[in-house]
Amino acid sequence: MRVMVIDDSKTMRNIERSILNQLGYTEVEEACNGQDALTKVAAFNPDLLLVDWNMPNMDGITFVKAYREQGHKTAIIMVTTENEKTRVIEAIKAGVNNYVVKPFTPELLGERINDTMAKLESAP
Amino acid sequence: MAKTQEQDDFGVSVRLEGSASEARVIITERCDPANLSVQLLGGLLRQHDVEVGKAVEERLAKIVEAYRADRKPREDIVAKATPAVHGKDGVFAWATGFDPTSAHSTDKKKEASDDDAVDFYNQSSYITVGAGTQIATLRPPTDGTDGRDVVGGVIKARPGKPVDIKIDASLRVDEKGCVIAEIDGLLQFHRAEVKVSPVLEVAEFVDFSTGNIDFDGSVLIRQGVRDRFVVKATRDIIVHGLVEAATIVCGGNFECRRGIAAKDRGQLVVEGDADVGFLNNVRGEIKGHLTIRREIINCDLVIGQDLRCDRGAIIGGTTSITGSLRAMTLGSEAETETVLVLGSAPLLTARLNQLKKDCPVWQEQLERFRYEQKQLSAGRGAVGEQQQERLTALNSEISDLERKLQDAQEERTRIEQEMATQGKVEIQIEKIIYPKVRFRAGDANFIFTEVLKGPAKIGWNERKQLMFRQGDGSVRPLRDVAQERPLAA
Numbered sequence: 001m002r003v004m005v006i007d008d009s010k011t012m013r014n015i016e017r018s019i020l021n022q023l024g025y026t027e028v029e030e031a032c033n034g035q036d037a038l039t040k041v042a043a044f045n046p047d048l049l050l051v052d053w054n055m056p057n058m059d060g061i062t063f064v065k066a067y068r069e070q071g072h073k074t075a076i077i078m079v080t081t082e083n084e085k086t087r088v089i090e091a092i093k094a095g096v097n098n099y100v101v102k103p104f105t106p107e108l109l110g111e112r113i114n115d116t117m118a119k120l121e122s123a124p
Numbered sequence: 125m126a127k128t129q130e131q132d133d134f135g136v137s138v139r140l141e142g143s144a145s146e147a148r149v150i151i152t153e154r155c156d157p158a159n160l161s162v163q164l165l166g167g168l169l170r171q172h173d174v175e176v177g178k179a180v181e182e183r184l185a186k187i188v189e190a191y192r193a194d195r196k197p198r199e200d201i202v203a204k205a206t207p208a209v210h211g212k213d214g215v216f217a218w219a220t221g222f223d224p225t226s227a228h229s230t231d232k233k234k235e236a237s238d239d240d241a242v243d244f245y246n247q248s249s250y251i252t253v254g255a256g257t258q259i260a261t262l263r264p265p266t267d268g269t270d271g272r273d274v275v276g277g278v279i280k281a282r283p284g285k286p287v288d289i290k291i292d293a294s295l296r297v298d299e300k301g302c303v304i305a306e307i308d309g310l311l312q313f314h315r316a317e318v319k320v321s322p323v324l325e326v327a328e329f330v331d332f333s334t335g336n337i338d339f340d341g342s343v344l345i346r347q348g349v350r351d352r353f354v355v356k357a358t359r360d361i362i363v364h365g366l367v368e369a370a371t372i373v374c375g376g377n378f379e380c381r382r383g384i385a386a387k388d389r390g391q392l393v394v395e396g397d398a399d400v401g402f403l404n405n406v407r408g409e410i411k412g413h414l415t416i417r418r419e420i421i422n423c424d425l426v427i428g429q430d431l432r433c434d435r436g437a438i439i440g441g442t443t444s445i446t447g448s449l450r451a452m453t454l455g456s457e458a459e460t461e462t463v464l465v466l467g468s469a470p471l472l473t474a475r476l477n478q479l480k481k482d483c484p485v486w487q488e489q490l491e492r493f494r495y496e497q498k499q500l501s502a503g504r505g506a507v508g509e510q511q512q513e514r515l516t517a518l519n520s521e522i523s524d525l526e527r528k529l530q531d532a533q534e535e536r537t538r539i540e541q542e543m544a545t546q547g548k549v550e551i552q553i554e555k556i557i558y559p560k561v562r563f564r565a566g567d568a569n570f571i572f573t574e575v576l577k578g579p580a581k582i583g584w585n586e587r588k589q590l591m592f593r594q595g596d597g598s599v600r601p602l603r604d605v606a607q608e609r610p611l612a613a
Contacts, residue, residue, distance in 0.1 A: 012513055015520045027256075054509060081512040103515030106523045 001117070002027045004044055006037040006063065007052035007079070012102075016050055016079070019106045023113065034063025041067065046074055048113065051096075053080035053087070061094055068095035075116050079104070134159050138168050139199075144273035147174045147203040149187060157192040165202075173275040174203055203274040211268030211284035215261075216303075216318075222259040224251050224313045251311040252340055253320055259295070259311055260303040260318070262287065292319030308340055330355055330370070342376065352389070360396070374398075378410075383418065397429075402436070411471060413447070422460075428471045434554070438462060444470040448550035455558030455572070462558075467549045467565030467584075469542065476539045479532050486532070490525040493518050549590065551582040563606065565590060570606040 003025050005016045013030045020028050029044045031037035033055040041049075049067075053060040064076055077098040078091045088099050098116045100109055135154030140147050149165055162184045166176045174180075183202045191198065218225075253259055265284030273279055295318065297303050305311070309320040324339045331350040337343060343357040348365030349372070355361060360376035367380055369389035378394045383402035392398070392408035402418040403425070411428035420433060422440035430447035437453035444465040455462045497518045500511055549565045557576040562569070568590055579595040582602060590602040602608075 009513055011517055015517055018520065018524075081509045102509075102512040103519055105519040 001025050001048065002029070002044060002046045003048045003050065004029045004031060004037065004041065004046040005050045006031045006034065006055070006060065007050075008032050008055040009052070012052065012079075016109070019109050020113075022106065023110050025113075034058030034060060034066070037063055038066060041072070048117065049074060049076045050079050051076055053078060053082045053091075061091060064091070064094045064096055075120050077112055077116055079109070134164060136160065136165065136168060138172050138174070140172055140174070140274065143205075144275045144277060145205040146201050147172065147274045148199055149184070149202050150197075150199045151187070151191055152197050153195070155191070157195055160188050160191055162188055169202065175274065175276050176203075205273040205279060206271045208271035208279040208281035209269040210282040211266040213284040214265040214287035215263040216287040216289045217261045217263070219258050219260055222251055222253070222257075222311060224311050252309065252324075252338075253305045253311050254308050254340075255305055257305045258302045259305055259320075262291070262297050262301045262303050264301070288316055290317040292317060294320040310339065310341070324357070329365070348382070351387075377412070388422075409471065426470045426474075428469075438464070444468070446470065446472075447548065448552070450552045450554075452554045453556045453558070454553055455556075455561040457558060459558060459560045461560045461562065463562045463564070464551075465564045466551065467568075472539045472543050476536060476543070479536050479539075483529060483532050483536075486525050486529050490522060490529065493522050493525065497522065549582065549584050553578045553580050553582075555579075563602075568602075569609050570602055571609055572606045576605055 003020050005013050005020070005028060007013050007016065007030075010032075013032075017028045017030070020026075025048075029040060029046065031040050034051075035058040037049070037051075038058070051060040051063060058066075060078060060080065064078070067074075067076070075097045076095065077100060078096045079100045079102065080087075081102045082088075082091075083101045091099060097120070098112050100112050134156070135152040137150045137152075138147060139150060147169060149169070151160070162181055165184045165187070166181060169176050169180070169184075176184075180203050183200070187198070187200050187202070265286050267283045268281030270281045271279030291297060291303060294305065294307050294309065295303055296306055303318070305320045307320050307322060309322040310324045312319050312321050322341045324337065324341060324343045326334055326337070326343070326345040326347075329347040329350055330337055330345055330353045334353075336354040336356075338354070338356040340358045342359040343355060343361045345355070345361070345363045345365070349355055349363060349367045349370040351368045351370065354371040354373070355363075356373040358375040361372060361374040361378050363372075363380040364382075366382045367384040367386075367390065369385070369387040371391045371393075372378060372384075373391075373393045375395050377396040378392070378398040378400070380398075380400045383400055383404065384390055384392060384406050385402075385404045386392075386406040388405045388407075390406050392403075392406050392410070394408070394410040394412065397412035397414070398408075398410045399415045400417070402420070403416060403423045404421045406423045406425070408423065409426045409428075413429045414425070414427045414431045416431070416433040416436055419436035420438045420441070420443065424442050426444045428446050431443065431445045431449045431451070433449075433451040435452055437456065438451050439453075439456045440460045440462050442463040442465065443449075446469045449464065449466065454464070497515065500515050500518070551563075555578045557572050557578070557580070559573050559575065561572045563572070563582070564570075565584075570590070581593040583591060583593070585591050591599055592602045592605050593599045
C-alpha cells in the first residue's frame, strides 16, 4: 500500500514514516505542503494520505478540497493539532475519512489507519 | 536535372528542378507584355503538372506586373517544395547518477575531502538500485512528416530509428517512458542490454577498477579481493580466488575456494556458514559453521557453531568455538602457541554483554523522555503546535524505547537459555597435538607440553570433567596428558 505523508514539519514526517514502516507500509512518499502534494500525487498514486492542517503555501484543508474536486477517492486522514469540533466537521465535510489530533501515540495512529482502510475495503 | 519547356509563341518558359523541388518562370525579351498574363503563366505551369494555388497565382501576378513595368528578361521562382521533416531517433537517457557506462558514476562515490584527498577505495563503479527506482528515460523514435514537391508528389519522411538497447524484464517502461527497476539489485549494462541483476558479479578482482563493494544481495567474485578493499553483501559472497588483507562482511554464507591471506589487517564477518581454503592472519567472526580445506594460521576467530578442519592444521592464534572441533593437527612442530576456547558461546556472550551495556542507556533515555512528556502534558492547555508535535515525537520515542527494552529483555532470556545448552567440548584430532597448544573450557585451562598422536578425542564426562580418549579406546583425565594452569596464565 502506498501512503503519502503531507506535513511541513520534517520531524512529523519522519515520525509518521517510522510508524508506517512499523505497520508494514514501506512505500511512503512525503510532501511538505498541499501544493507540493498536488504535484506529487499523480505520479505516486497513493492509497492513503496523512494530511496536516496548518502548512505554508497550501494548507491541508485546501489541499483536501482540491484533491477531492479532482475526483480522487483515496482515503485521507487529517493529522493535526486542530481539535475543535467545528474544525473536525469542516474536515469531514471536505472529504476527510478520519481524524487524528496531535499529540498522538504510534498505537493510535496505527489504529486509525487500520480502521480507515478496513472501512474502505468493506464499503460496497 | 532541370527540365525546361519554352513557350515559343510568347517568349516565356517554365523550368523545373530535377526533383521538382522548385519551379521557375523564365521570361525573355521576346515576350510581349500585352500577351503576358497570370492565366498564360498558370497554364504553362499546369502543363508541367505544377500545382498552381492561390500563393503561386499571387506570385505570378507580381511577375506580370513587374515585367509590364520594366520589360527586362527575368527568371523567378514561383513554387517551392515543402521538405519532409524526418523522424527523430529514439533516445535512451540515463537518469542522473545511474549511468553504468560512466566510470565511478555511483552516488556512493565519495566526494573529495577538505584536503582534496579522494578515497579511491570507496570509488565504487557499481550502481545498486531499489525496486521502483527510475534509472533512465526512453523516448521512442518519431515517424516524421512527409513533404510535398511542386508537382504534388510526396517527399517521404525518413522515420527515426529505435534505440538499439534491449531492456530486460527486470525493468519496465511506463507510459511516460520512465525506465523503472522492478527488483532490487545491481544495474548492469552489457552488450547493449540493460538489466537489474540480483547478483553482483565481479569478473576479475575487487580492486581500484571496482572500488569497495557494498551490495544488497549476493556477490560473486571471479578472481580475488585486493589488499584493503571492503566487500559487503547482505546475502552470500563467493570468491573464486584469493582474498588478501581485505574486509569481508557477509550477511549470508561465505565461500572462498582459495583462502584469505590477511596479513593481520583483514577481517571476516559472516552471518551464515563459511567454507574457505585457508585462513592466514585473519580476525573473524563466523556465526554458523566454519569449514577449512587446509589450515588456519595465526587467526583470531570466533565461531558460532562447529569448526571442521579435517585435512589441515590449526596453528597459532586464538580460536573460540561454540560447537565441536574436528581437525587433522593442532599446533606445529615449531611449537607455536595455539589457543582453543571451547565450552562457551562466545558470540552469545558478546551479544549478551552488548545488551547489558545498551539496556541501561535506553532505560535512562526512556526516563528522560517520560519526564519531558510529563512536563509538557502538565501545561497542555497553553501549549502551541510545536509543543504538540514535540509531544507526538516523545510518544513515538517512548514507544520505540519501550519496544526495544522489551525485545532486549526477551533476547537476554533467550541467550541465557541458549548459553546454558550451547557451549560444549567436543574435540576430535586425527593426527597430532603439538606442544604449546592451549585449551580452555570454562574455568579449565590446559597446555599440552608434549606431542600427542591421534586419533584422539577430548570432551566432558558426565561429571563435567575433561577427558582424553585415544584411538585405542583408553580414556583418562585430560590433566594426565596436559598441564593444568591457572586461567591467568
